[in-house]
Amino acid sequence: MSEKISFEPPRGMRDFYPEDMVWRNRVFDAFRAAGAAAGFEPYDACVVESYELLARKAGEEVGEQIYHFYDKSERHLALRAEMTPTLARMVAQRQHELSFPLKWTTIAQCFRYERTTKGRKREHYQWNVDIIGEDSVLAEAEVIGAACDALRRMGLSSKDFKVHVSSRKYLGDLLAASGIPASKHAQVFLALDKRGKMPDSEIAQMLADGGLGAGEVQATFAIMDTKSYAASPELAELFRLAEIAGFADCLQFDIGVIRGLSYYTGIVFECFDTAGEFRAIFGGGRYDNLLTTIGGDPTSAVGLGFGDVVVTELLKARLGADAAKAKRGVAIGFMTPEQRDTALALAADLRRIGKDVNLALHPQKPKKFFSHADSTNAAEAVYIGPDDAAKGVARLKDMTTREEKEICLRSPNS
Numbered sequence: 001m002s003e004k005i006s007f008e009p010p011r012g013m014r015d016f017y018p019e020d021m022v023w024r025n026r027v028f029d030a031f032r033a034a035g036a037a038a039g040f041e042p043y044d045a046c047v048v049e050s051y052e053l054l055a056r057k058a059g060e061e062v063g064e065q066i067y068h069f070y071d072k073s074e075r076h077l078a079l080r081a082e083m084t085p086t087l088a089r090m091v092a093q094r095q096h097e098l099s100f101p102l103k104w105t106t107i108a109q110c111f112r113y114e115r116t117t118k119g120r121k122r123e124h125y126q127w128n129v130d131i132i133g134e135d136s137v138l139a140e141a142e143v144i145g146a147a148c149d150a151l152r153r154m155g156l157s158s159k160d161f162k163v164h165v166s167s168r169k170y171l172g173d174l175l176a177a178s179g180i181p182a183s184k185h186a187q188v189f190l191a192l193d194k195r196g197k198m199p200d201s202e203i204a205q206m207l208a209d210g211g212l213g214a215g216e217v218q219a220t221f222a223i224m225d226t227k228s229y230a231a232s233p234e235l236a237e238l239f240r241l242a243e244i245a246g247f248a249d250c251l252q253f254d255i256g257v258i259r260g261l262s263y264y265t266g267i268v269f270e271c272f273d274t275a276g277e278f279r280a281i282f283g284g285g286r287y288d289n290l291l292t293t294i295g296g297d298p299t300s301a302v303g304l305g306f307g308d309v310v311v312t313e314l315l316k317a318r319l320g321a322d323a324a325k326a327k328r329g330v331a332i333g334f335m336t337p338e339q340r341d342t343a344l345a346l347a348a349d350l351r352r353i354g355k356d357v358n359l360a361l362h363p364q365k366p367k368k369f370f371s372h373a374d375s376t377n378a379a380e381a382v383y384i385g386p387d388d389a390a391k392g393v394a395r396l397k398d399m400t401t402r403e404e405k406e407i408c409l410r411s412p413n414s
Contacts, residue, residue, distance in 0.1 A: 012113075012122025022324040023312050024125075026154060031107055031127040031306070034150035038142055040105035040129055045086045047109060051076040053085050056293060065112045079111040082305055083128045084290065091132055092296030100133030100299075103142070119279040119310040127282075130303030137234050139302040140267050140286065141241040147271065147282055147304055148247040154311070155319050158247075161281060164254035165239075165269045168285075170232035171223070171255060178219040184211055188220055193258040195224070226255040234267055263287045269304075273314050281314065282306035327399060329356035331378035333369035335385040341412035342389045346382065349410065373399060382407060 009015050016024055035042070051068045055078075068078035080086055083106060091098065107127050116122060129146050131139040144163055151161055172185050180188065187210030191203050200221070207217045229235035235253065242248040259268040268285030272278070284304025291299045315323070330350055334343040340363070347359040358376060360369060366383055373381040381397050388394040388409065395404040 010122075012116045014121060014123060019325075023315065024308065026315070026324045027308050027312060028107060028125075030150045030153035031105075033153055034146045035105040035127075035129060037149060038103070038129075038146040040103045040146065043090070043104050043106050044108070045083075045090060045106075047080055047111075048077050049080050049086060049089075051078040053089055053294065054078050054081060056085070065114045067111045067113055080108065081112045082110055083108040083126060084130075084287070084303065084305070085294070087128065087130055087132075087303075088290050088294055088296065091299070092291055092294055095291070095296055095299070101139070102130070102132040104132070105129050119313060121309055125308040127306040127308075128303060129284075129306070130301060132301045133299055134302070135300045137237045137267070138241060139300075140238055140269075141245060143284065143302050143304055144238075144251075144269060145242070145245050145247050147306055148250045150306070151271075151281075151311070154315055155323065156315070158249040159274065160314070160318055161250065161271055161273050162252040163250050163269050163271045164252050164257045165229075165235065165267065166253065166255050166257040167229075167232055167235050167267045168258070168264055169266050170229065170235060171258070173232075174223045174226065174255075175220070178216075178223060180212065180216050180219060184216070187211065189258050192220070192224070192256070195256060224256060227253070229253045238267060259283060259285055263290050263293065265289060267302075277317065278310050278314055281310050325377050327377045327379040329358055329378055329380075330396075331358045331360070331369070331373035331376065331381040333360040333364050333366075333373070333381070333383045335366070335383070336363050339363075339384045339386065339389045342409055343382075343384050345410055345412040345414075346384070346394070346407075370397075384409070 014020075032042075051066065054066055066078045066081050068076065071077055086108075087104065091102065105128060107125055109123065110126050111123050113122055114120065127150070129143050131143060144165075148158075148163065168189065171189075172182065175185055175188060176182060188207065191206040191210065194206070195203055204217050204221070207220060208214075212220065229239070239248060239251060239253075242251050257268050257270050259270070264285045265288045266286035268283075270283040271281040273281065282304050284302070286300070286302045288300045289298070290301060291297065332343050332347050334340055343359060347357040350357050358373075358378060364372070369383055370381060378399055381399055382394050383397075384394050392409045392411075393406050394409055396407040397404045
């Protein structure tokens with residue numbers, strides 16, 4: 001006897017039932033609207049890439065988490081873990097044909113084999129917003145501003161989240177001023193990126209293992225107490241631009257933001273909920289050298305990745321589980337088969353003028369029809385009985401106020 005098939009999705013993967021799609025659409029609609037409002041052009045790409053491309057950009061940890069396989073022609077392929085390598089490949093492919101700077105955006109499904117925890121799945125959707133070919137800090141301001149706009153469109157405010165901003169260049173300058181040579185900075189960045197995830201004693205040991213002396217380790221931790229960005233022209237400019245653009249209240253200087261991947265070169269940022277209940281909402285920064293790592297010409301770039309998992313959990317926590325269930329559309333029902341065609345004709349008329357209509361597929365008693373209309377969050381409902389069809393007039397009910405008004409019915413043959 002064959003083993004019973006589990007009805008659960010594979011571990012770390014997700015199904016989206018209609019009630020889940022309500023939340024996903026709320027998030028995706030905000031992504032698309034914020035991207036369009038800021039002039040970002042949508043693009044898309046294949047979900048399967050060459051393993052070499054993804055592994056070349058990925059750090060050691062991410063490299064171990066890539067879903068990869070060999071196809072029937074023994075090509076080493078992988079499911080994308082993020083979109084940035086694909087973006088770099090696409091830009092490099094047409095680098096001499098494109099008109100820079102580029103402002104591109106996409107919502108990409110990504111896969112990463114890792115331990116599933118709160119806010120982390122093995123499959124997720126990620127909104128990417130990137131500007132390629134612009135050196136000025138205005139690029140960072142546009143990218144971060146779009147992300148803040150998306151969060152506001154979802155129903156959140158700066159009281160709910162803060163974008164923690166720093167600069168790897170500024171941190172490097174501080175390290176150099178403390179006598180720590182540039183040759184050791186990569187190890188320092190790698191160790192400090194683990195801060196908050198492990199005790200400082202283990203961070204100190206990582207720094208020592210990386211070749212830092214006791215005095216250098218002490219100086220590194222002292223730098224982590226830096227509270228001012230005034231000595232960083234690029235950070236000062238970003239906060240000035242954010243003030244003009246109207247999202248400075250969303251920003252917070254945080255020297256501890258490192259971003260572990262080595263390709264970041266300048267300003268870096270991560271967004272967190274102010275209550276500290278969840279993982280990072282989004283993160284990104286400037287990555288001016290990425291195209292050169294895959295054979296492209298040197299090109300400046302700024303971008304972010306904004307996953308759907310954490311922000312959905314945050315929205316449910318802040319707005320309430322039912323917040324996304326806005327009433328919409330018209331439900332139409334009928335009492336007997338004789339009114340079916342009249343109901344269909346009304347549905348067609350309402351759809352023709354832009355209404356969303358959920359037409360009952362079989363006769364129902366009034367109580368059952370209105371109960372179902374409530375359960376599907378219909379904003380309005382029309383129930384057609386024999387008398388309504390004969391008179392050519394029915395009643396359109398507001399499902400919130402329960403107020404009714406007459407609506408004309410036409411003959412299905414007219």
